[in-house]
Amino acid sequence: MPLEAFFMISKTELLRHLNQLSLTQAELARLLSVNVRTVRRWVETPAEMPGPAEQALRAWLRLHRLGLAWRPDGLPLGEDEAEEMAKQIALYRQHAINLDAMLRRVEARGGPAAPWQVDLKTHVATLGSIEVGFYPLPNGGFSPSTYRRADADPDLGRDARLLEDAYACIAQALAQTSILGPVEIRSMAEPVGVMVRLKGDNVEQFNSLNDAWRAIAAHWPSYQLSVLDIRATMASGQMRIFDRATIQEEIEDRLRSRQEAA
Numbered sequence: 001m002p003l004e005a006f007f008m009i010s011k012t013e014l015l016r017h018l019n020q021l022s023l024t025q026a027e028l029a030r031l032l033s034v035n036v037r038t039v040r041r042w043v044e045t046p047a048e049m050p051g052p053a054e055q056a057l058r059a060w061l062r063l064h065r066l067g068l069a070w071r072p073d074g075l076p077l078g079e080d081e082a083e084e085m086a087k088q089i090a091l092y093r094q095h096a097i098n099l100d101a102m103l104r105r106v107e108a109r110g111g112p113a114a115p116w117q118v119d120l121k122t123h124v125a126t127l128g129s130i131e132v133g134f135y136p137l138p139n140g141g142f143s144p145s146t147y148r149r150a151d152a153d154p155d156l157g158r159d160a161r162l163l164e165d166a167y168a169c170i171a172q173a174l175a176q177t178s179i180l181g182p183v184e185i186r187s188m189a190e191p192v193g194v195m196v197r198l199k200g201d202n203v204e205q206f207n208s209l210n211d212a213w214r215a216i217a218a219h220w221p222s223y224q225l226s227v228l229d230i231r232a233t234m235a236s237g238q239m240r241i242f243d244r245a246t247i248q249e250e251i252e253d254r255l256r257s258r259q260e261a262a
Contacts, residue, residue: 069140
């Protein structure tokens, strides 16, 4: 999404986003390569937050909601390596932005056109005679490495969408390893206009966070009045809960991306 297309973030939203990502203001400053005083100023006056910083924050949020790695974990911490660490943080930040943009493009066109088979042990995704390799990153993410075709010469321009589909399938496979058990959508029973009568929660189960998000986006008018939250138990044992405000934000973002892609 172009920077000028961002909606102005409010102080309440910024603090909520930091809470979702379990980030302190000092950690956000480190990840955005600014000093903590700058972040404190943004919190008080979000309009001063520049486009690239908001772009990174929104990319982290969307990857977080998919169960994908986004934090640059595993970086050197020694003071003598501060310059190298700053470079690595910047690279991870740009990688998250690029990955998020690619995943949104794939989602906006309805998801991967074909199911790539992803082998997380050999770090290879295949679709017929096409093979895409990837490197695992220290933080649990991935970086593309190789691309081969047995039926034709490789052509990045011709195969751009195929490769994006491959990377989306790799991301989905990695996301599923971060979750224990099914993802649940909880919604209230019997929505009536703007009022809701509760007769016990409805619970639907999905194999991944992205599957849950897709289901809600596909039936947003009915979910909009009734959805309570999305719940997923992460491999770390942590319960990740996305509340109504987060769901509203994510679905509106997805629907907006679809409209832009149409």
